[in-house]
Amino acid sequence: MAIQTYEVGTTSNPIKVQVEVGIDAIAHTTIYIIKGSDWNHVVDSLDDANGDVPLTPISTAVDLVGKTLYVQITLNFENIDPPNREAALENMVLYYTLTGGPNGARAFSKVDNTSVEDGFEMVYLDKRIKLI
Amino acid sequence: MRYFIVIFLSIFTITSAQTEFSLEDLEMPESPAFVLLDEAPSIITRPNSSQALALHILQNFEGSLFNDIAVSFTPYWFIKDKDKNPLRYYGITAEGEQNPFSKLNKVTISAAYNKTDDSITNVALGARVTLFELKRQSDVLDLQTAHNEAVAYTKIVSNLRIAFQQESGMIPGEDGFDEAFAAYKTEKLQNFERDSITILDVLHRKPMLAIDAAVGYNHRFSGDTFNNGETARFGAWTTAVFSSYLNPSASKNYLNIYAFARYLHDETLMSPLLNDNEEIESFDLGIKAEFEFERLTFGYEYISRSGDGDTYRSAGNIGYRLSDALYLSGTFGNNFGETDDLITLFGIRWGFSTDGQQLPLEDTLQN
Numbered sequence: 001m002a003i004q005t006y007e008v009g010t011t012s013n014p015i016k017v018q019v020e021v022g023i024d025a026i027a028h029t030t031i032y033i034i035k036g037s038d039w040n041h042v043v044d045s046l047d048d049a050n051g052d053v054p055l056t057p058i059s060t061a062v063d064l065v066g067k068t069l070y071v072q073i074t075l076n077f078e079n080i081d082p083p084n085r086e087a088a089l090e091n092m093v094l095y096y097t098l099t100g101g102p103n104g105a106r107a108f109s110k111v112d113n114t115s116v117e118d119g120f121e122m123v124y125l126d127k128r129i130k131l132i
Numbered sequence: 133m134r135y136f137i138v139i140f141l142s143i144f145t146i147t148s149a150q151t152e153f154s155l156e157d158l159e160m161p162e163s164p165a166f167v168l169l170d171e172a173p174s175i176i177t178r179p180n181s182s183q184a185l186a187l188h189i190l191q192n193f194e195g196s197l198f199n200d201i202a203v204s205f206t207p208y209w210f211i212k213d214k215d216k217n218p219l220r221y222y223g224i225t226a227e228g229e230q231n232p233f234s235k236l237n238k239v240t241i242s243a244a245y246n247k248t249d250d251s252i253t254n255v256a257l258g259a260r261v262t263l264f265e266l267k268r269q270s271d272v273l274d275l276q277t278a279h280n281e282a283v284a285y286t287k288i289v290s291n292l293r294i295a296f297q298q299e300s301g302m303i304p305g306e307d308g309f310d311e312a313f314a315a316y317k318t319e320k321l322q323n324f325e326r327d328s329i330t331i332l333d334v335l336h337r338k339p340m341l342a343i344d345a346a347v348g349y350n351h352r353f354s355g356d357t358f359n360n361g362e363t364a365r366f367g368a369w370t371t372a373v374f375s376s377y378l379n380p381s382a383s384k385n386y387l388n389i390y391a392f393a394r395y396l397h398d399e400t401l402m403s404p405l406l407n408d409n410e411e412i413e414s415f416d417l418g419i420k421a422e423f424e425f426e427r428l429t430f431g432y433e434y435i436s437r438s439g440d441g442d443t444y445r446s447a448g449n450i451g452y453r454l455s456d457a458l459y460l461s462g463t464f465g466n467n468f469g470e471t472d473d474l475i476t477l478f479g480i481r482w483g484f485s486t487d488g489q490q491l492p493l494e495d496t497l498q499n
Contacts, residue, residue, distance in 0.1 A: 024221035026282050028290045048226060049283045050445055052215035055323035074290035078282055079331040081216055087209040093216070106264075113305035117314070122289060126304040 005130045006069075006098045006106055007008040008061040015064055015093060015131070017042065019053040019071060022093030025085075025123075026076040027051025033058060034128075035067045042069075051075075064131045073125040085120045086127055096127055168244075168256050168348030168367045169239040174463065176420040178262075178344045178371050181421045202256075204242035218258035218279065222335065223265065228272050233495045234457055235262035251355055254364060263370075266341040275334045293322055329461045338375035338386050338424075345370045362399065369394030369416070384426040391417035394433065414439035435468075443468045 008015050021027045029045035031053060043056045051073055058064060072095075077085045099105040113126040147491040148251040167175055219226060220266045223234025239261045246254040265273075296302070296316045350365035371392050395418040414437050422431030437443045447465025454460060 020214060021211065022216045024216050026218050026279075026286050028286045029285070030290055030294060032294070034167070035156055037298075037301070038183070039294075044287075048217070048219070049279070050219075072290060072293060074286055074293065076282055076289075079221070081332065084209050088457070090210050091210055093212050093214045099263070103281040115304060115310050116314075117310075122286075124293060124304065 003112065003130050004108055004110075005132050007011045007060050007101045007103055009102045009130045010062050010065055011060060011098065011102075011113050013100045014057045014093065015059065015061055015098065016055050016057050017053065017069065017071075018055040018095075018099075019051065019073070020044070020093065020095045020097070021051030021073065022046075022078055023051070023075065025086055025092075026079060027028075028074045028076075029053050030070075030072050030074075031056075031058075032070045033064065033067050034070050044069040055097075055099070058067075067115040067131050069091040069098070069131060071127040071129075075125070078121055078123065089116075089123060094125070096129070098129065133382075143445040152454035165371075167346070167348055168258055168365055171322070173346065174431075174447070175384075175435060176371060176390045176418050177446065178342060178373055178390075200242035204240050206238055208238045222273060222275055222279070223267075224272055224333075228276055230267060230272060232264050232266050235265055238262065251352045253356065254350055254351070256348055256350040256365075258346060260344060262300040262342060262344050263360050264341070264343040265339045267337075268340045271334055271337050271339075274329055276328070277333065278329050278331045278334055281327055283328060288321075288324075289317065292317055306353045317456075338373075338382075341372070341374055343370060343372045364399055366397045367394055374383060378423070378425075384424075386422075388420075388422040388424055388431070389434070390418075390420035390422070392416065392433075394418075397436075414441060418445075422449075437468055 010024070015117075017031060018074055019031070020030065026049045027045065028049070029046075029051045031042040033040045033042055042058050045051045045053050058069070074090070075092075077088070080088055094109055096108040097105055100110075108120050108127065108129065111125045111127050113124075116125040117123065159293060185200075196373050201246065211250075220231075220234065223231045225231075239259055242258045242260075244254070244256040244258070247254070248254070297304070300316075304385060320443075345368075347368045348366070351361055352364035353362075354360045354494045369392065371390060373391075377388045378387055379382070396412075396414045396416060398412045398414060416435050416437050418433060418435030420431055420433035422429060430449065432448045433445070435445040445468050447463050447464060449461065449463050451461040
Protein backbone atom coordinates (compact mmCIF):
# COMPACT_ATOMS: atom_id res chain seq x y z
CA MET A 1 0.00 0.00 0.00
CA ALA A 2 1.42 3.36 -1.04
CA ILE A 3 2.15 5.77 1.77
CA GLN A 4 -0.64 8.27 2.24
CA THR A 5 -0.08 12.01 2.32
CA TYR A 6 -1.44 15.02 4.17
CA GLU A 7 -0.96 18.54 2.85
CA VAL A 8 0.35 20.78 5.62
CA GLY A 9 1.34 23.75 3.44
CA THR A 10 4.15 26.15 4.33
CA THR A 11 2.47 28.46 6.81
CA SER A 12 3.11 28.75 10.50
CA ASN A 13 -0.22 27.07 11.27
CA PRO A 14 0.00 24.42 13.99
CA ILE A 15 -0.55 20.90 12.72
CA LYS A 16 -2.28 18.61 15.17
CA VAL A 17 -2.73 14.85 15.39
CA GLN A 18 -5.33 12.69 17.10
CA VAL A 19 -5.62 8.91 17.34
CA GLU A 20 -8.81 7.14 18.40
CA VAL A 21 -8.73 3.43 19.21
CA GLY A 22 -11.71 1.27 20.14
CA ILE A 23 -10.73 -2.25 21.24
CA ASP A 24 -10.80 -4.35 24.41
CA ALA A 25 -7.12 -5.25 24.10
CA ILE A 26 -4.51 -3.17 25.92
CA ALA A 27 -3.28 -0.55 23.47
CA HIS A 28 -0.27 1.75 23.50
CA THR A 29 0.23 4.39 20.83
CA THR A 30 3.43 6.26 20.16
CA ILE A 31 3.91 8.98 17.54
CA TYR A 32 7.14 10.19 15.93
CA ILE A 33 8.14 12.65 13.22
CA ILE A 34 10.81 11.13 11.01
CA LYS A 35 13.16 12.73 8.51
CA GLY A 36 15.93 10.47 7.28
CA SER A 37 17.46 8.91 10.36
CA ASP A 38 16.18 11.60 12.70
CA TRP A 39 13.34 10.46 14.94
CA ASN A 40 11.56 13.06 17.04
CA HIS A 41 9.10 11.83 19.62
CA VAL A 42 5.78 13.68 19.55
CA VAL A 43 3.50 12.04 22.07
CA ASP A 44 2.41 8.74 23.61
CA SER A 45 -1.12 7.66 24.43
CA LEU A 46 -2.47 8.32 27.87
CA ASP A 47 -1.79 5.80 30.61
CA ASP A 48 -5.34 4.43 30.62
CA ALA A 49 -4.35 1.68 28.17
CA ASN A 50 -6.95 2.42 25.50
CA GLY A 51 -4.43 3.80 23.00
CA ASP A 52 -6.17 7.13 22.47
CA VAL A 53 -4.10 10.21 21.75
CA PRO A 54 -6.08 13.42 22.25
CA LEU A 55 -5.71 16.20 19.69
CA THR A 56 -2.07 17.20 20.14
CA PRO A 57 -0.01 19.92 18.39
CA ILE A 58 2.97 18.47 16.53
CA SER A 59 4.68 21.57 15.15
CA THR A 60 4.12 24.26 12.57
CA ALA A 61 3.34 23.39 8.98
CA VAL A 62 6.53 24.93 7.64
CA ASP A 63 8.57 22.86 10.07
CA LEU A 64 6.82 19.64 9.15
CA VAL A 65 6.66 19.83 5.38
CA GLY A 66 8.69 17.05 3.80
CA LYS A 67 8.74 14.94 6.96
CA THR A 68 6.89 11.73 7.77
CA LEU A 69 4.46 11.16 10.63
CA TYR A 70 4.83 7.65 12.06
CA VAL A 71 2.24 6.12 14.38
CA GLN A 72 2.91 2.76 16.03
CA ILE A 73 0.10 1.09 17.93
CA THR A 74 1.02 -1.90 20.10
CA LEU A 75 -1.90 -4.13 21.04
CA ASN A 76 -1.55 -6.60 23.89
CA PHE A 77 -4.24 -9.30 23.74
CA GLU A 78 -3.29 -11.12 26.92
CA ASN A 79 -6.52 -9.88 28.53
CA ILE A 80 -8.77 -11.51 25.90
CA ASP A 81 -9.52 -15.22 25.60
CA PRO A 82 -7.64 -16.66 22.62
CA PRO A 83 -10.79 -17.68 20.68
CA ASN A 84 -11.96 -14.06 20.67
CA ARG A 85 -8.74 -12.27 19.74
CA GLU A 86 -9.06 -12.32 15.97
CA ALA A 87 -12.66 -11.07 16.07
CA ALA A 88 -11.60 -8.32 18.47
CA LEU A 89 -8.84 -7.19 16.11
CA GLU A 90 -10.98 -7.35 12.99
CA ASN A 91 -13.65 -5.20 14.59
CA MET A 92 -11.50 -2.58 16.24
CA VAL A 93 -12.17 1.08 15.55
CA LEU A 94 -9.16 3.13 14.49
CA TYR A 95 -8.90 6.70 13.24
CA TYR A 96 -5.83 8.83 12.71
CA THR A 97 -6.82 12.48 12.25
CA LEU A 98 -4.61 15.37 11.15
CA THR A 99 -5.75 19.00 11.29
CA GLY A 100 -4.27 22.41 10.48
CA GLY A 101 -3.51 21.96 6.78
CA PRO A 102 -4.97 24.22 4.07
CA ASN A 103 -7.62 21.60 3.26
CA GLY A 104 -8.68 21.15 6.87
CA ALA A 105 -8.95 17.97 8.86
CA ARG A 106 -8.47 14.55 7.32
CA ALA A 107 -9.10 11.19 8.94
CA PHE A 108 -7.19 8.05 7.98
CA SER A 109 -8.33 4.60 9.01
CA LYS A 110 -6.15 2.17 7.06
CA VAL A 111 -2.86 0.92 8.43
CA ASP A 112 0.27 0.31 6.33
CA ASN A 113 1.31 -2.83 8.16
CA THR A 114 -0.12 -5.30 10.65
CA SER A 115 2.28 -7.67 12.41
CA VAL A 116 0.79 -10.46 14.49
CA GLU A 117 3.05 -12.31 16.92
CA ASP A 118 2.80 -16.06 17.39
CA GLY A 119 -0.09 -16.91 19.69
CA PHE A 120 -1.78 -13.60 18.91
CA GLU A 121 -0.49 -12.05 22.13
CA MET A 122 0.99 -8.90 20.59
CA VAL A 123 -0.12 -7.15 17.43
CA TYR A 124 1.57 -4.09 15.94
CA LEU A 125 -0.14 -1.59 13.65
CA ASP A 126 2.05 0.80 11.69
CA LYS A 127 0.97 3.95 9.88
CA ARG A 128 3.13 6.43 7.99
CA ILE A 129 1.77 9.67 6.57
CA LYS A 130 3.93 11.83 4.36
CA LEU A 131 3.48 15.50 5.19
CA ILE A 132 3.59 17.59 1.99
CA MET B 133 -20.57 -48.10 17.40
CA ARG B 134 -20.19 -46.61 20.86
CA TYR B 135 -16.56 -47.64 21.14
CA PHE B 136 -15.88 -46.53 17.59
CA ILE B 137 -17.06 -43.01 18.38
CA VAL B 138 -15.10 -42.82 21.62
CA ILE B 139 -11.94 -44.07 19.91
CA PHE B 140 -12.48 -41.65 17.03
CA LEU B 141 -12.91 -38.72 19.38
CA SER B 142 -9.96 -39.77 21.48
CA ILE B 143 -7.72 -39.92 18.42
CA PHE B 144 -9.04 -36.57 17.28
CA THR B 145 -8.41 -35.12 20.71
CA ILE B 146 -4.88 -36.40 20.94
CA THR B 147 -4.13 -35.06 17.47
CA SER B 148 -5.65 -31.72 18.33
CA ALA B 149 -3.80 -31.53 21.59
CA GLN B 150 -0.55 -31.34 19.71
CA THR B 151 -1.52 -28.02 18.17
CA GLU B 152 -1.20 -24.86 20.20
CA PHE B 153 -4.42 -24.00 21.95
CA SER B 154 -5.76 -23.84 25.42
CA LEU B 155 -9.19 -24.49 26.83
CA GLU B 156 -7.98 -24.13 30.35
CA ASP B 157 -10.38 -22.23 32.52
CA LEU B 158 -13.08 -22.22 29.84
CA GLU B 159 -16.10 -24.20 30.94
CA MET B 160 -18.28 -26.21 28.63
CA PRO B 161 -20.85 -23.66 27.53
CA GLU B 162 -24.44 -24.81 27.77
CA SER B 163 -26.33 -23.48 24.78
CA PRO B 164 -29.68 -21.96 25.86
CA ALA B 165 -31.19 -23.73 22.87
CA PHE B 166 -30.10 -27.12 24.27
CA VAL B 167 -31.20 -26.21 27.78
CA LEU B 168 -34.66 -25.44 26.43
CA LEU B 169 -34.79 -28.89 24.86
CA ASP B 170 -33.63 -30.45 28.18
CA GLU B 171 -30.72 -31.88 26.19
CA ALA B 172 -27.90 -30.20 28.10
CA PRO B 173 -25.96 -32.36 30.59
CA SER B 174 -26.84 -29.86 33.31
CA ILE B 175 -29.77 -27.47 33.14
CA ILE B 176 -28.62 -25.29 36.01
CA THR B 177 -25.31 -23.81 34.95
CA ARG B 178 -23.67 -20.66 33.71
CA PRO B 179 -20.51 -20.13 31.68
CA ASN B 180 -17.88 -17.74 32.94
CA SER B 181 -16.87 -16.53 29.51
CA SER B 182 -18.50 -15.79 26.18
CA GLN B 183 -16.91 -16.97 22.98
CA ALA B 184 -17.15 -15.18 19.66
CA LEU B 185 -18.21 -18.42 17.98
CA ALA B 186 -18.62 -21.94 19.32
CA LEU B 187 -20.05 -25.23 18.15
CA HIS B 188 -21.78 -27.66 20.51
CA ILE B 189 -22.56 -31.24 19.63
CA LEU B 190 -24.64 -33.71 21.62
CA GLN B 191 -24.33 -37.24 20.35
CA ASN B 192 -26.96 -39.87 21.10
CA PHE B 193 -25.41 -43.31 20.74
CA GLU B 194 -28.77 -44.82 19.98
CA GLY B 195 -29.23 -42.66 16.90
CA SER B 196 -27.05 -41.65 14.02
CA LEU B 197 -24.05 -39.37 14.26
CA PHE B 198 -24.57 -35.64 14.84
CA ASN B 199 -28.25 -35.78 15.79
CA ASP B 200 -27.90 -32.80 18.10
CA ILE B 201 -25.91 -29.75 17.05
CA ALA B 202 -25.92 -26.18 18.30
CA VAL B 203 -23.95 -23.13 17.26
CA SER B 204 -23.65 -20.04 19.38
CA PHE B 205 -22.11 -16.65 18.86
CA THR B 206 -21.69 -13.44 20.79
CA PRO B 207 -22.41 -10.37 18.60
CA TYR B 208 -20.37 -8.18 20.98
CA TRP B 209 -17.18 -9.46 19.40
CA PHE B 210 -18.36 -8.46 15.93
CA ILE B 211 -19.57 -4.95 16.78
CA LYS B 212 -17.35 -1.95 16.21
CA ASP B 213 -17.48 0.52 19.09
CA LYS B 214 -15.13 3.45 19.58
CA ASP B 215 -15.70 3.34 23.33
CA LYS B 216 -14.37 -0.20 23.78
CA ASN B 217 -11.38 -0.30 26.11
CA PRO B 218 -9.89 -2.82 28.57
CA LEU B 219 -11.29 -1.39 31.80
CA ARG B 220 -14.79 -1.18 30.37
CA TYR B 221 -14.36 -4.77 29.20
CA TYR B 222 -13.43 -5.90 32.72
CA GLY B 223 -16.28 -3.90 34.23
CA ILE B 224 -14.11 -1.81 36.53
CA THR B 225 -12.85 1.76 36.62
CA ALA B 226 -9.26 2.90 37.07
CA GLU B 227 -10.14 3.57 40.71
CA GLY B 228 -11.32 -0.01 41.19
CA GLU B 229 -15.06 0.61 41.26
CA GLN B 230 -17.18 -2.14 39.73
CA ASN B 231 -19.89 -1.89 37.13
CA PRO B 232 -22.01 -4.99 37.93
CA PHE B 233 -23.95 -4.51 34.69
CA SER B 234 -20.93 -4.51 32.37
CA LYS B 235 -21.90 -7.81 30.71
CA LEU B 236 -25.33 -6.68 29.58
CA ASN B 237 -23.92 -6.00 26.11
CA LYS B 238 -22.48 -9.52 25.75
CA VAL B 239 -25.61 -11.40 24.75
CA THR B 240 -24.93 -14.90 23.41
CA ILE B 241 -27.29 -16.15 20.71
CA SER B 242 -27.57 -19.82 19.88
CA ALA B 243 -29.38 -22.06 17.45
CA ALA B 244 -29.82 -25.80 17.88
CA TYR B 245 -30.86 -28.73 15.74
CA ASN B 246 -32.06 -31.95 17.34
CA LYS B 247 -33.52 -35.05 15.73
CA THR B 248 -35.28 -37.69 17.80
CA ASP B 249 -35.68 -41.38 17.14
CA ASP B 250 -39.33 -40.89 16.21
CA SER B 251 -38.46 -38.61 13.24
CA ILE B 252 -39.18 -35.35 14.98
CA THR B 253 -36.81 -32.57 14.10
CA ASN B 254 -36.42 -29.75 16.60
CA VAL B 255 -35.01 -26.36 15.69
CA ALA B 256 -34.40 -24.04 18.61
CA LEU B 257 -33.19 -20.48 19.05
CA GLY B 258 -31.90 -19.13 22.33
CA ALA B 259 -30.25 -16.12 23.89
CA ARG B 260 -28.50 -15.63 27.20
CA VAL B 261 -27.06 -12.62 28.99
CA THR B 262 -25.49 -11.88 32.36
CA LEU B 263 -27.67 -9.31 34.06
CA PHE B 264 -25.54 -8.76 37.12
CA GLU B 265 -22.09 -9.78 38.20
CA LEU B 266 -20.33 -8.84 41.40
CA LYS B 267 -16.64 -9.62 41.82
CA ARG B 268 -14.85 -9.95 45.12
CA GLN B 269 -12.88 -6.84 46.08
CA SER B 270 -9.72 -8.96 46.35
CA ASP B 271 -10.23 -10.09 42.75
CA VAL B 272 -10.72 -6.50 41.62
CA LEU B 273 -7.43 -5.56 43.27
CA ASP B 274 -5.69 -8.51 41.58
CA LEU B 275 -7.22 -7.45 38.27
CA GLN B 276 -5.96 -3.90 38.69
CA THR B 277 -2.47 -5.16 39.53
CA ALA B 278 -2.34 -7.57 36.59
CA HIS B 279 -3.74 -4.94 34.24
CA ASN B 280 -1.27 -2.26 35.32
CA GLU B 281 1.59 -4.67 34.85
CA ALA B 282 0.35 -5.62 31.37
CA VAL B 283 0.06 -1.94 30.46
CA ALA B 284 3.63 -1.31 31.58
CA TYR B 285 4.84 -4.37 29.65
CA THR B 286 3.04 -3.19 26.52
CA LYS B 287 4.79 0.17 26.74
CA ILE B 288 8.16 -1.54 27.18
CA VAL B 289 7.59 -3.67 24.08
CA SER B 290 6.41 -0.62 22.15
CA ASN B 291 9.60 1.26 23.06
CA LEU B 292 11.71 -1.76 22.12
CA ARG B 293 10.15 -1.87 18.67
CA ILE B 294 10.89 1.81 18.12
CA ALA B 295 14.47 1.30 19.29
CA PHE B 296 14.83 -1.69 16.96
CA GLN B 297 13.70 0.38 13.97
CA GLN B 298 16.12 3.16 14.88
CA GLU B 299 19.04 0.78 15.33
CA SER B 300 18.38 -1.51 12.38
CA GLY B 301 16.97 0.96 9.86
CA MET B 302 14.40 -1.66 8.95
CA ILE B 303 10.81 -0.66 8.26
CA PRO B 304 7.78 -2.65 9.47
CA GLY B 305 6.34 -4.67 6.63
CA GLU B 306 9.62 -5.30 4.86
CA ASP B 307 10.86 -8.86 4.49
CA GLY B 308 12.45 -10.24 7.63
CA PHE B 309 11.36 -7.39 9.91
CA ASP B 310 9.06 -9.44 12.14
CA GLU B 311 11.56 -12.26 12.57
CA ALA B 312 14.42 -9.87 13.29
CA PHE B 313 12.38 -7.94 15.82
CA ALA B 314 11.22 -11.15 17.50
CA ALA B 315 14.87 -12.13 18.02
CA TYR B 316 15.74 -8.61 19.22
CA LYS B 317 12.83 -8.62 21.67
CA THR B 318 13.72 -12.05 23.02
CA GLU B 319 17.28 -10.96 23.63
CA LYS B 320 16.31 -7.70 25.33
CA LEU B 321 13.67 -9.28 27.54
CA GLN B 322 15.50 -12.48 28.46
CA ASN B 323 15.95 -11.35 32.06
CA PHE B 324 12.60 -9.61 32.30
CA GLU B 325 10.21 -11.24 34.77
CA ARG B 326 6.53 -10.71 35.31
CA ASP B 327 4.17 -11.65 38.13
CA SER B 328 2.56 -15.05 37.82
CA ILE B 329 -1.03 -13.75 38.06
CA THR B 330 -2.31 -12.86 34.61
CA ILE B 331 -5.39 -10.86 33.66
CA LEU B 332 -7.09 -13.98 32.28
CA ASP B 333 -6.37 -15.83 35.53
CA VAL B 334 -8.36 -13.21 37.37
CA LEU B 335 -11.09 -12.81 34.74
CA HIS B 336 -11.71 -16.57 34.81
CA ARG B 337 -12.30 -16.61 38.54
CA LYS B 338 -15.92 -17.10 39.46
CA PRO B 339 -17.61 -13.87 40.51
CA MET B 340 -19.00 -13.81 44.02
CA LEU B 341 -22.52 -13.37 42.68
CA ALA B 342 -23.92 -13.52 39.17
CA ILE B 343 -27.40 -13.51 37.72
CA ASP B 344 -28.08 -14.68 34.17
CA ALA B 345 -31.24 -14.55 32.08
CA ALA B 346 -32.07 -16.61 29.02
CA VAL B 347 -34.90 -17.20 26.56
CA GLY B 348 -35.45 -19.95 24.05
CA TYR B 349 -37.92 -20.90 21.33
CA ASN B 350 -38.31 -24.34 19.80
CA HIS B 351 -40.12 -25.22 16.55
CA ARG B 352 -40.54 -28.86 15.65
CA PHE B 353 -41.21 -30.72 12.44
CA SER B 354 -42.62 -34.23 12.29
CA GLY B 355 -41.97 -36.76 9.56
CA ASP B 356 -39.27 -34.66 7.92
CA THR B 357 -42.01 -32.48 6.44
CA PHE B 358 -41.73 -28.69 6.52
CA ASN B 359 -45.50 -28.17 6.42
CA ASN B 360 -45.80 -30.19 9.62
CA GLY B 361 -43.88 -27.53 11.51
CA GLU B 362 -45.37 -26.29 14.77
CA THR B 363 -44.41 -24.41 17.87
CA ALA B 364 -43.08 -26.83 20.44
CA ARG B 365 -41.61 -24.90 23.34
CA PHE B 366 -40.93 -21.42 24.58
CA GLY B 367 -39.04 -20.79 27.77
CA ALA B 368 -37.58 -17.93 29.77
CA TRP B 369 -35.37 -18.54 32.76
CA THR B 370 -32.93 -16.98 35.15
CA THR B 371 -30.01 -18.45 37.04
CA ALA B 372 -28.32 -16.97 40.07
CA VAL B 373 -25.07 -18.36 41.40
CA PHE B 374 -23.12 -17.60 44.53
CA SER B 375 -19.52 -18.80 44.47
CA SER B 376 -17.30 -19.14 47.47
CA TYR B 377 -13.63 -20.08 47.51
CA LEU B 378 -13.03 -23.40 49.23
CA ASN B 379 -9.50 -22.29 49.90
CA PRO B 380 -8.52 -18.66 49.23
CA SER B 381 -4.97 -19.68 48.36
CA ALA B 382 -6.23 -21.98 45.59
CA SER B 383 -8.66 -19.74 43.78
CA LYS B 384 -9.76 -22.38 41.28
CA ASN B 385 -11.59 -24.34 43.98
CA TYR B 386 -15.16 -23.25 44.65
CA LEU B 387 -18.42 -24.13 46.24
CA ASN B 388 -21.12 -22.93 43.85
CA ILE B 389 -24.73 -22.59 44.96
CA TYR B 390 -27.25 -22.04 42.19
CA ALA B 391 -30.88 -20.97 42.16
CA PHE B 392 -32.92 -21.42 39.01
CA ALA B 393 -36.39 -20.35 37.85
CA ARG B 394 -37.96 -21.04 34.48
CA TYR B 395 -41.27 -20.43 32.77
CA LEU B 396 -42.04 -23.01 30.12
CA HIS B 397 -44.78 -23.08 27.50
CA ASP B 398 -44.74 -26.60 26.16
CA GLU B 399 -46.81 -28.22 23.43
CA THR B 400 -44.88 -31.48 23.40
CA LEU B 401 -45.25 -32.88 26.89
CA MET B 402 -47.51 -35.77 27.71
CA SER B 403 -49.70 -35.06 30.71
CA PRO B 404 -51.93 -37.46 32.61
CA LEU B 405 -54.49 -34.68 32.83
CA LEU B 406 -54.35 -33.48 29.24
CA ASN B 407 -54.38 -35.03 25.81
CA ASP B 408 -51.12 -35.27 23.90
CA ASN B 409 -49.99 -32.08 22.14
CA GLU B 410 -52.10 -29.82 24.28
CA GLU B 411 -50.50 -26.70 25.60
CA ILE B 412 -48.83 -26.93 28.98
CA GLU B 413 -47.71 -24.03 31.09
CA SER B 414 -45.19 -24.91 33.74
CA PHE B 415 -42.85 -23.26 36.19
CA ASP B 416 -39.54 -24.76 37.18
CA LEU B 417 -37.76 -23.91 40.39
CA GLY B 418 -34.42 -25.48 41.04
CA ILE B 419 -31.31 -25.49 43.17
CA LYS B 420 -27.89 -26.90 42.63
CA ALA B 421 -24.84 -27.34 44.80
CA GLU B 422 -21.53 -27.88 43.08
CA PHE B 423 -17.96 -28.40 44.20
CA GLU B 424 -15.46 -27.18 41.69
CA PHE B 425 -11.80 -28.06 41.90
CA GLU B 426 -9.09 -27.28 39.40
CA ARG B 427 -9.82 -30.37 37.30
CA LEU B 428 -12.78 -32.02 38.99
CA THR B 429 -16.34 -30.75 39.27
CA PHE B 430 -19.25 -32.55 40.85
CA GLY B 431 -22.65 -31.44 41.96
CA TYR B 432 -26.31 -32.21 42.33
CA GLU B 433 -29.31 -30.39 40.89
CA TYR B 434 -32.98 -30.65 41.72
CA ILE B 435 -35.69 -28.93 39.71
CA SER B 436 -39.33 -29.01 40.67
CA ARG B 437 -41.83 -28.47 37.87
CA SER B 438 -45.29 -27.18 38.72
CA GLY B 439 -48.22 -25.94 36.69
CA ASP B 440 -50.15 -28.16 34.30
CA GLY B 441 -48.02 -31.20 35.10
CA ASP B 442 -46.06 -31.75 38.30
CA THR B 443 -42.77 -33.54 37.88
CA TYR B 444 -39.12 -33.09 38.73
CA ARG B 445 -35.55 -33.55 37.63
CA SER B 446 -32.99 -34.88 40.07
CA ALA B 447 -29.52 -35.43 38.71
CA GLY B 448 -25.91 -35.61 39.75
CA ASN B 449 -23.19 -34.23 37.51
CA ILE B 450 -19.48 -34.92 37.43
CA GLY B 451 -16.82 -33.46 35.17
CA TYR B 452 -13.10 -33.95 34.85
CA ARG B 453 -10.59 -32.12 32.69
CA LEU B 454 -8.06 -34.69 31.54
CA SER B 455 -6.02 -32.05 29.76
CA ASP B 456 -6.46 -28.61 28.30
CA ALA B 457 -7.92 -30.31 25.25
CA LEU B 458 -10.08 -33.04 26.76
CA TYR B 459 -12.94 -32.69 29.19
CA LEU B 460 -15.15 -35.53 30.38
CA SER B 461 -18.56 -35.14 31.96
CA GLY B 462 -21.23 -37.48 33.24
CA THR B 463 -24.80 -37.09 34.47
CA PHE B 464 -27.02 -39.62 36.19
CA GLY B 465 -30.51 -39.20 37.55
CA ASN B 466 -34.13 -38.64 36.81
CA ASN B 467 -35.30 -36.26 34.09
CA PHE B 468 -38.77 -34.69 33.88
CA GLY B 469 -41.67 -37.01 33.19
CA GLU B 470 -42.70 -40.42 34.39
CA THR B 471 -41.51 -42.61 31.53
CA ASP B 472 -38.15 -42.64 29.73
CA ASP B 473 -36.93 -40.34 32.47
CA LEU B 474 -33.59 -41.97 33.28
CA ILE B 475 -30.59 -39.81 32.41
CA THR B 476 -27.20 -41.37 31.88
CA LEU B 477 -24.92 -39.01 30.04
CA PHE B 478 -21.31 -39.31 29.09
CA GLY B 479 -19.71 -36.24 27.56
CA ILE B 480 -16.49 -35.31 25.85
CA ARG B 481 -15.27 -31.87 24.90
CA TRP B 482 -12.40 -31.15 22.58
CA GLY B 483 -11.07 -28.18 20.63
CA PHE B 484 -9.05 -27.34 17.54
CA SER B 485 -7.09 -24.42 16.21
CA THR B 486 -6.36 -23.06 12.77
CA ASP B 487 -3.93 -20.37 11.66
CA GLY B 488 -3.18 -19.36 15.20
CA GLN B 489 -6.87 -18.73 15.86
CA GLN B 490 -8.25 -20.84 18.64
CA LEU B 491 -11.80 -22.08 18.39
CA PRO B 492 -13.21 -24.56 20.85
CA LEU B 493 -15.46 -27.29 19.62
CA GLU B 494 -17.84 -28.70 22.17
CA ASP B 495 -18.98 -32.27 22.00
CA THR B 496 -21.07 -34.29 24.35
CA LEU B 497 -21.81 -37.96 23.95
CA GLN B 498 -25.16 -38.91 25.28
CA ASN B 499 -26.15 -42.41 26.18
